[in-house]
Amino acid sequence: MSNVGKSVARVDAFDKATGRARYTDDRCDKGALIARVVHSTVAHGVVKSIDIEAASKVPGVVKIVTCFDVPDIKFPTAGHPWSTDPHHQDVADRLLLTSHVRFYGDDVAAVVAENEVAAAQAARLIKIEYEELPFVLDVQKAMEDGAPQLHEKFKNNILNHTTIRNGDYESARKEEGLICVEGWYDTPTVQHCHIENHICYAYEENGQVVVVSSTQIPHITRRICGQALGIPWGKVRLVKPYIGGGFGNKQDALYEPLCAYLTTQVGGRLVKLDVPREDTFVSNRVRHAIRTHIISYMRPDGTFVARKIECFSDQGAYASHGHGIVAKGMGAFPQQYPCPNVEGDAYTVFTNKSVAGAMRGYGIPQAMWAGECHIDDCARALGVDPLEFRFKNIMKKGYRDGFSKNELYDDSYVQCLEKGKAYLDYDRKVAEYAKQTGPVRRGIGVAAFWYNTAVWPISLETSSCRMILNQDGSVQVQVGETEIGQGADTAYAQMTADVIGLADYKDVHVVSCQDTDVTPFGTGAYASRQTYTAGFSIRQTGLLLKERILKYACELTRQAVYNLDIEEGNIVRTTDGRVLMSLGELATEALYSLTHSEHLSAESTYQIKNNAYSFGCTFAEVEVDIPMCKVKVLDIINVHDCGKLINPALAEAQVHGGMSMAIGYGVSEQLLFDEKTGKPLNNNLLDYKLSTFMDHPHLEAQFVENYEPTSAFGTKALGEPPACSGAPAIRNAVFNATGVGVNRAPMTPHVLFDRFSEEGLIRDFWREEK
């Protein structure tokens, strides 16, 4: 391996740094018609009438469609592989536009105009009359009898309820002398805030509806567009150029189906739908806010005897990814800190709020907030150091999960925790910070996280790859796993170069743009599976291509195939190491030979029936200014065991991004809704407090590189894990600094003011100092 494992420059670095890389909007013809969606201004209601007269008269307006015009076909939007088993299919509850609006921001009508100004003017002039219905915003209130119902089929608004029953919780907790710790933990609704808003454009050509979209999942979105429009899936062609981030929001069909429909309503003309940031917050997807209740019974020595967990996941108005999120989160609970008696209940519940879908971590950031805050609460109750408590109780080497067959092959947790402990000089600082009394105090905290890489065995894992040899010995490679800014294409180039035996990853041209008419089938970018999943099909296809190359080399060199190999881009006789010819010479001969012409290429599908744990932790050091109710993160480190690193520099960058998201999640970010109206209050980047560069200290990323034995290249998840443990680590550092446990994320000054007031810390330090 001469390319894998090196911090080579991204294959798209030059194009992206110079502005040459073309994203969806860059590719769209400037003469496109502009679509604008008109959203509901009530949280729950039925559209009685829509007056489009004034809007229609705005010069430049081409077409207005309303909820009364669109086909009555309900479709699912979640970016999951399709299931041929109807019982495992996603809930089909969306219409292109709806007359039964279920959240403030639901889609009611759409304007198509010659330019943005006309579209915006017309959208403002459309008058919608609603019959307002009662609405519910709180996840537990929505479950009560008599609460406003969002969907007929789901009684008490419960989309799904799943359970865990391991051992016998009720009997076990009756053991004499147990210490009980109980807590409620809340995480907020947050939004992905990728730089590029969702944007797509559509037109008709060659009997197909062509949709170009900023999506993570081109093949899935093609299917959903076909379903939504009621046309054969092959009649849709979905193209995915470079995208400016997705973080899971674009792991849903967002406005592609509507845009595809709109082009069919204007004679197949080019229609562009560019979502404003305000709409991205409200009318795309958000992360599920989850309220979690945990009860732990421990022996005085810190052994867990019985544990109970209840999770209430706020789905918002439509099913989208639905119960998968909280189910994944709850699934980590009995594994991360194994305990013989566990009782768990997870509910996913509709509310009249923005729709929750996939977001980086898929339920684990919420679960780690609850679980890791609770672990510190347990340690505090026992009077033991929270890190020591983790060492004692956390999952150890050799653990095997019966359902997924995931196995912890190395002592990843302990190794990661040791590394973080050393970096932050944990023991010294814990001692140093133990006896502070002033208004400004420091603290240190830790949180571990559980993760796994892909979705098997919950869902299909399949990857297809195509490789084509050029005359000069370079190779094109295509996969369905998409580049979404994370650096996947670079990893693919490195892997391809090594499997075939090319000199340099630059000899690999990754076709970055997926086009469902051209690109081999793959389900796109989601989970933390790109490098792991595509790795299998790249290795398999690379070996296939290599075999064909060597077979042709036999003809040309008259050497036995078992004495031949490809090294550094040359055909080499392995018995004496002699270079017989270059790959370029072979490829040129193969294409232009008058005796045996052959286009050397390979294509194959690999179905993955493995999954891999990917664990790690965060250590944070904070300074809490108690009178100002502010937390400053002074130092923070993430340590990951994600197997072997394909590209260490890119891995580090991946971790930095996740840590940044985790800081915002813990300290500042939250999408708020007006309790009286259900209207979102801060759906813009000023009022929604995404953390900035100025809110971050140095972000330290370190790794433990245990080779993952199930993997094609020894690697495993790193996409989402960096976002999972930062927030509870900061919370636990605040706990360490002040003695106040804050169970509600984000720990904004408002939350801290309330908690510090409750705990008697809002007092006159000035007088004390005098």
Add this chain to the structure above:
Amino acid sequence: MYDMKALYEAGSVEEAVRLRIEHPEAQIIAGGSDVLVQMREGKRAGKELISIYGIDAMRGVSIDENEAIRIGSLTSFSHITRDPIIQKYCNVLGEAVDMVGGPQIRNIGTIGGNTCNGVTSADSASTLHAWEAIVELTGSNGVRRVPIKEFYIKAGQVDIKPDEIQTAIIIPKESYEGTYGHYIKYAMRNAMDIATLGCSVNVRLSADKKTIERARIAYGVAGPVPMRAESAERYAAGKSVSLETVEQFGAEVLNDINPRDSWRASKAFRQHIAVEMAKRCLVCSIKLAGGEI
């Protein structure tokens, strides 16, 4: 693409005044960091604009014939922060406007625009109030000067006549001489934010640095417009430099301010923070003035 009906560009103050009279419905635009955002949101969609951004005569900081500091209304935040006159005589103003938004906003945003918006959260406003700045307005009848406190009428509304533009902000010598100040912007993050509460304090100490001759304090977001805390100022005048004075100064603030409950912050929270900020700002100002505390 912005929904604007027309754009008139003024090359001089006189031309701007004439355009104001010719187009009474038009909105003045300087750097555009507020006006264009509002236009995009639809609030000012379809309006005519009069751009004064090209009037270079309204840029820069100077000392005028009365030894007052004169800040041209189009001076950008980043220029104010880096201006030697500001750094020497009223450094806190440079520090305050350096907390506006991010670097790009500070390059395009102007102090005139910041004050003419009439918003209580403007980072320049509390310091300008605390330094008793004078607003210079130029109209068809010549120049009019208004104390900044009177310039702010109510939230979003300032005292500009239909034929006027704001041409400068003036800080008189009596206001800056021997005076040192500190500003705290309390926001929910360290950049790209508007103030939850802003507090600007300045002091002039006695020659022996033991007595506060004059203390002035102003807040943003403690009421619908930026406001002084006059009870606190009256209390501190003539008091000794001590933690007791600081303590009581902070307590007095609650007699003056009237923050509101909103989803952005509760009244109780704002009051608590306001007191803490007053005390910290006063201590910092005293230290800058050479006092020991």
